[in-house]
Amino acid sequence: MASSYSSDLKLELMATGENAGTWGDKTNTNLNLIQQAVAGFEQVTLSSGGTLALVMSDGAASNARNMVIKFATASIAASTVCTIPDSIEKFYIFDATGLTNPTNLTIKTASGSGFTLDQAKIYAAYSDGTNLNEVSLDTLGGTVAAANISGTIATSQIADDAVTSAKIADDAVVTAAIADDAVTQANIADDAVGADQLANTSVSAGSYTLSSITVDAQGRITSASSGSAGGGFQPKHYFDGPASGTYTSNGNKVTIYAASGNGAGGTARGGSSDAQNGGASVIALMTAPISAPFSQPYAVGGGGIGPHHPNGPPGNAGGSTSIANLFTLNGGAGGLNGPVSPRTGTVGSVDGGGNKTVVKSTTSTNDWFYFAGNLIRTFGPGGLSPYGMGSPGNPGKLVIFDDAS
Numbered sequence: 001m002a003s004s005y006s007s008d009l010k011l012e013l014m015a016t017g018e019n020a021g022t023w024g025d026k027t028n029t030n031l032n033l034i035q036q037a038v039a040g041f042e043q044v045t046l047s048s049g050g051t052l053a054l055v056m057s058d059g060a061a062s063n064a065r066n067m068v069i070k071f072a073t074a075s076i077a078a079s080t081v082c083t084i085p086d087s088i089e090k091f092y093i094f095d096a097t098g099l100t101n102p103t104n105l106t107i108k109t110a111s112g113s114g115f116t117l118d119q120a121k122i123y124a125a126y127s128d129g130t131n132l133n134e135v136s137l138d139t140l141g142g143t144v145a146a147a148n149i150s151g152t153i154a155t156s157q158i159a160d161d162a163v164t165s166a167k168i169a170d171d172a173v174v175t176a177a178i179a180d181d182a183v184t185q186a187n188i189a190d191d192a193v194g195a196d197q198l199a200n201t202s203v204s205a206g207s208y209t210l211s212s213i214t215v216d217a218q219g220r221i222t223s224a225s226s227g228s229a230g231g232g233f234q235p236k237h238y239f240d241g242p243a244s245g246t247y248t249s250n251g252n253k254v255t256i257y258a259a260s261g262n263g264a265g266g267t268a269r270g271g272s273s274d275a276q277n278g279g280a281s282v283i284a285l286m287t288a289p290i291s292a293p294f295s296q297p298y299a300v301g302g303g304g305i306g307p308h309h310p311n312g313p314p315g316n317a318g319g320s321t322s323i324a325n326l327f328t329l330n331g332g333a334g335g336l337n338g339p340v341s342p343r344t345g346t347v348g349s350v351d352g353g354g355n356k357t358v359v360k361s362t363t364s365t366n367d368w369f370y371f372a373g374n375l376i377r378t379f380g381p382g383g384l385s386p387y388g389m390g391s392p393g394n395p396g397k398l399v400i401f402d403d404a405s
Helices: 023-039
Strands: 041-044 051-053 068-071 080-084 089-095 105-109 114-116 122-128 132-135 212-215 221-225 234-240 243-249 253-259 282-289 294-300 321-323 327-329 367-372 397-402
Touching: 105 122, 105 132, 114 122, 114 132, 234 243, 234 294, 243 397, 253 321, 253 327, 282 327, 294 397, 321 397
Parallel strands: 041 068, 051 080, 068 089, 080 105
Antiparallel strands: 089 122, 105 114, 122 132, 212 221, 234 397, 243 294, 253 282, 253 397, 282 367, 294 321, 321 327
């Protein structure tokens, strides 16, 4: 009976009584072929765009029998195929580290399927007799520990979405591992940034009064100071007339509400005629710069005093309200005794000027608005007949706001 050959490694299977005198040689040949299959290495050359068919010959050394197939250095510019024979069940290692454009190379069985290279590296694969199957980390079970990794793992070796939070140890990601501008707003959880995560600035912790604050484009306070902002006005003084004294301030600006005193009404002297009302006061609102330290005398006018008996003199004028070197509001005139026409006395004047309903100062450094007393009832009513005595005028007022600390 003639010898036959194994289906996978093509080893000679000698029949009984065959190869007398040469059995030892045949056996050694089989052992060499087994050695080639287990530990053999062969370099083969690819032709770009062609097909390289590896062969497995019966009982003879063949390139498809080797464990390791190394592809010689070459540039694979077009689609190229390397095949192994069909009907072979065997494990292979393919070394493609010398190839340029390795993604153009497919390794497969002659009639079945295989796999296309994704980069120039070493591949493991096995043939099941029909198809050639790549052995990769995706198809292996178990885990890979750090001690099993030599060198580094490139980005291309990690599948998309392969690294999950469970695979990252606590405190494993350091600052150097985070690219500039890599952390966006969407990566920061709500309420995740607290005081401990904010860098210190040059601003000292504390409370600021009348503060001057600088905010940068990111909304951070970069500087803050007290007392020099000049934007926060505080009420500092309130006076009812008659009153006088000295107003002092270390501020830079002042806002003032002021009113002069109203004139007192006159007395009716019998008959059917009534006396004249006292003149209305002037009410003013002003804003003006001042130079610290500021110190000037002030006066708040009292209301005019009315007559005390039917034959007495006319009502007295209201007092003036003023701060030296800033303003003067003259009081309303006293009402005349009756009978008299017109019924209302003269309105107070501003800085000695004429009577005005609304006046804005022409002084460039101050903004003034004056309102005549006829906008509200601020005059002293005159006496009514017969023999009615006039009422006293209302006193002036002075309210001062400034930006002093």
